[in-house]
Amino acid sequence: MLEIKNLHAKVDGREILNGLDLTIPAGEVHAIMGPNGSGKSTLSYVLAGKDDYEVTDGSVTWKGEDLLAMEPDERAAAGVFLAFQYPMEIPGVATMTFLRSAVNAVRKARGEEEYSTPDFLRTVKEKAKDLKIDMEMLRRPLNVGFSGGEKKRNEILQMSLLEPGLCILDETDSGLDIDALRIVADGVNALRSPERCMLVITHYQRLLNHIVPDRVHVLSKGRVARSGGPELALELEKSGYADYGDEATAA
Amino acid sequence: MPAVEQTVERVKEIDVDKYKYGFSTDIESVRAPKGLSEDIVRFISAKKGEPEWLLDWRLEAYRRWRTMQEPTWAKVHYPKIDFEDLYYYAAPKSTEGPKSLDEVDPELLRTYEKLGIPLKEQEVLAGVQGAPKVAVDAVFDSVSVVTTFKEELAKAGVIFCSISEAVKTHPELVKKYLGSVVPITDNFYATLNSAVFSDGSFVYVPEGVRCPMELSTYFRINAENTGQFERTLIIADKGAYVSYLEGCTAPMRDENQLHAAVVELVALEDAEIKYSTVQNWYPGDAEGKGGVYNFVTKRGDCRGDRSKISWTQVETGSAITWKYPSCILRGHGSRGEFYSIAISNGYQQVDSGTKMIHLGRDTSSRIISKGIAAGFSDNTYRGLVSAHRKATNARNFTCCDSLLIGDRCGAHTVPYIEAKNSSATFEHEATTSKISDDQLFYCLSRGLSEEEAVALIVNGFVRDVLQQLPMEFMAETQKLIGISLEGSVG
Numbered sequence: 053m054l055e056i057k058n059l060h061a062k063v064d065g066r067e068i069l070n071g072l073d074l075t076i077p078a079g080e081v082h083a084i085m086g087p088n089g090s091g092k093s094t095l096s097y098v099l100a101g102k103d104d105y106e107v108t109d110g111s112v113t114w115k116g117e118d119l120l121a122m123e124p125d126e127r128a129a130a131g132v133f134l135a136f137q138y139p140m141e142i143p144g145v146a147t148m149t150f151l152r153s154a155v156n157a158v159r160k161a162r163g164e165e166e167y168s169t170p171d172f173l174r175t176v177k178e179k180a181k182d183l184k185i186d187m188e189m190l191r192r193p194l195n196v197g198f199s200g201g202e203k204k205r206n207e208i209l210q211m212s213l214l215e216p217g218l219c220i221l222d223e224t225d226s227g228l229d230i231d232a233l234r235i236v237a238d239g240v241n242a243l244r245s246p247e248r249c250m251l252v253i254t255h256y257q258r259l260l261n262h263i264v265p266d267r268v269h270v271l272s273k274g275r276v277a278r279s280g281g282p283e284l285a286l287e288l289e290k291s292g293y294a295d296y297g298d299e300a301t302a303a
Numbered sequence: 304m305p306a307v308e309q310t311v312e313r314v315k316e317i318d319v320d321k322y323k324y325g326f327s328t329d330i331e332s333v334r335a336p337k338g339l340s341e342d343i344v345r346f347i348s349a350k351k352g353e354p355e356w357l358l359d360w361r362l363e364a365y366r367r368w369r370t371m372q373e374p375t376w377a378k379v380h381y382p383k384i385d386f387e388d389l390y391y392y393a394a395p396k397s398t399e400g401p402k403s404l405d406e407v408d409p410e411l412l413r414t415y416e417k418l419g420i421p422l423k424e425q426e427v428l429a430g431v432q433g434a435p436k437v438a439v440d441a442v443f444d445s446v447s448v449v450t451t452f453k454e455e456l457a458k459a460g461v462i463f464c465s466i467s468e469a470v471k472t473h474p475e476l477v478k479k480y481l482g483s484v485v486p487i488t489d490n491f492y493a494t495l496n497s498a499v500f501s502d503g504s505f506v507y508v509p510e511g512v513r514c515p516m517e518l519s520t521y522f523r524i525n526a527e528n529t530g531q532f533e534r535t536l537i538i539a540d541k542g543a544y545v546s547y548l549e550g551c552t553a554p555m556r557d558e559n560q561l562h563a564a565v566v567e568l569v570a571l572e573d574a575e576i577k578y579s580t581v582q583n584w585y586p587g588d589a590e591g592k593g594g595v596y597n598f599v600t601k602r603g604d605c606r607g608d609r610s611k612i613s614w615t616q617v618e619t620g621s622a623i624t625w626k627y628p629s630c631i632l633r634g635h636g637s638r639g640e641f642y643s644i645a646i647s648n649g650y651q652q653v654d655s656g657t658k659m660i661h662l663g664r665d666t667s668s669r670i671i672s673k674g675i676a677a678g679f680s681d682n683t684y685r686g687l688v689s690a691h692r693k694a695t696n697a698r699n700f701t702c703c704d705s706l707l708i709g710d711r712c713g714a715h716t717v718p719y720i721e722a723k724n725s726s727a728t729f730e731h732e733a734t735t736s737k738i739s740d741d742q743l744f745y746c747l748s749r750g751l752s753e754e755e756a757v758a759l760i761v762n763g764f765v766r767d768v769l770q771q772l773p774m775e776f777m778a779e780t781q782k783l784i785g786i787s788l789e790g791s792v793g
Contacts, residue, residue, distance in 0.1 A: 100744075100748045103740060104740075124747035124748050125748075125752050127748075128750035133748075134748050142745075142746075142759070144762070145766075150746075153751060157750040157752070193763065
């Protein structure tokens with residue numbers, strides 16, 4: 053489904069991705085691990101289409117189409133979803149209003165009918181309940197004053213509402229306590245399906261106890277240095293990233 | 304279709320061109336010759352069959368105006384206006400005293416239909432049960448062409464008509480209140496208006512009456528090279544309440560059109576007036592050519608104790624806006640409010656704000672101003688809060704927030720605060736922020752287009768003020784905000 057070939061990308065003139073190859077078939081969950089600065093978050097932003105990330109070489113094909121030629125909103129319509137490490141705050145815009153605008157924009161772009169108000173409310177209520185999200189939270193301005201856990205659960209709620217084909221989770225475990233982590237992981241697992249693939253970016257192995265990946269890739273200096281099964285994550289947990297150019301661990 | 308929904312539908316159809324009101328209507332009009340002289344003032348007064356006292360009033364204003372200078376303190380720049388090159392009176396030819404809608408030029412009605420104004424009462428009445436009723440006074444170029452719901456209002460004792468009609472039917476009220484808030488000596492544009500004003504709306508709500516529906520006026524400039532000088536006078540007698548909304552549009556023209564209106568509000572004891580404006584005059588094209596010069600004097604006088612006047616404005620149009628709706632808090636315990644959303648895009652220049660003049664004891668005021676600047680525009684908040692030495696316990700809260708979109712626009716805040724009384728409490732808060740690329744990207748990654756994202760963020764920014772608008776106009780205004788910011792990013 054997702055095919056990344058020889059991807060090179062620059063941020064502020066610095067090359068961060070340096071010939072990255074990665075293929076995720078439909079229905080699979082792949083984890084990307086790696087030391088700080090190895091290009092994990094850059095990869096997620098390049099896939100979602102953030103401005104300042106300049107692709108200098110290589111290609112990304114999503115469902116046979118050139119993903120890099122699409123604008124960010126077109127990518128969302130094509131089924132790409134990025135759960136942000138740091139979700140943005142938008143003062144004055146009720147979370148519910150934001151959700152509804154986003155869902156209807158995507159549905160419209162996909163040629164589906166927009167939700168009616170009662171249908172939308174019913175859908176949100178159901179999904180929010182699974183993520184233990186209080187309806188009161190959805191009346192508050194988007195992410196403003198949300199706790200770390202609330203922000204991340206809100207990301208997963210959006211993910212489930214937008215029904216993406218490619219879910220990218222950027223360090224979704226950061227800032228979560230164990231209970232919140234479990235709720236978020238359950239939410240993600242509920243979305244696993246044969247039509248959907250997922251890219252789980254994480255620094256730590258602990259998230260992968262809850263979201264068990266099909267494949268694990270270790271990123272180093274902007275390319276995949278090693279790939280393996282779930283056991284690779286456990287091995288990294290023991291040995292650290294010293295072999296992969298992480299200065300903190302190496303020192 | 305219910306009237307409001309119909310209006311919203313019309314606004315939705317905007318996509319084609321940025322300013323959808325940019326059509327002109329082919330209607331024969333009667334004009335006075337170009338330029339301004341005593342004869343023109345006499346011509347206007349005679350054309351309207353005015354009594355002697357009003358002509359004298361106009362002439363006094365005219366003579367005064369000849370001695371005055373155009374104000375230059377606002378942060379706006381424009382080529383000098385040649386006041387001799389303007390028409391000061393234009394009236395649609397066929398509309399001398401229409402008795403009912405049937406007598407109104409159908410071309411005019413089509414214009415209003417294009418504007419989405421629910422003029423036809425039956426459509427409002429045929430709407431869903433409980434649909435809000437809105438009485439409309441439509442002013443085309445300089446003349447009021449039709450006022451709806453007159454009979455129903457009359458039952459409640461409310462007078463709602465054009466000001467020229469009021470001069471004939473209720474001269475004692477007009478004579479008593481006209482110029483009592485904005486005197487003919489007030490300022491260059493108000494004085495000019497006093498000399499040549501052609502029409503506008505008049506409202507009188509008698510003692511103890513709560514006006515049973517929203518009152519609304521739609522102004523439209525149509526004729527070329529024509530100044531529009533309307534005059535609005537609203538009086539709420541003791542304990543009365545009225546909510547009034549004005550909407551403004553003008554066709555697209557290369558040359559600038561001058562609009563210098565005067566609005567006077569008088570609230571007597573325990574009365575309340577809520578005045579809302581949705582101003583969408585033509586802002587000029589993408590290069591800054593054309594557009595309306597909006598030089599308006601609006602002032603409310605809380606004359607009676609415990610009276611209240613509330614201004615809410617949504618300013619999205621005009622090439623230049625120079626406008627400071629103000630409150631004179633004369634009555635003890637009176638209250639003034641000013642809620643403003645001013646959006647500038649392209650080459651628009653906005654210098655707007657309010658004055659809260661605390662004269663009475665225990666008076667309070669509140670100012671919430673939200674300025675949004677995009678494109679190459681300049682957006683200035685200019686406000687005065689003052690407490691007279693007798694205004695013990697005067698209180699004011701001011702909050703001025705500016706939002707910048709892009710890096711070629713400017714936002715400025717110029718507050719003047721004067722307290723001559725040590726018991727006064729004045730609070731002032733101000734913030735300036737930018738729509739960040741990260742916020743935009745977050746919205747885009749959720750499938751919203753850039754324009755939808757900006758509209759959403761801006762609507763969040765102005766939410767506190769939007770909530771002050773009458774319900775029927777909130778949805779419309781939200782759309783309008785989106786429209787006026789089209790092309791502001793990317």
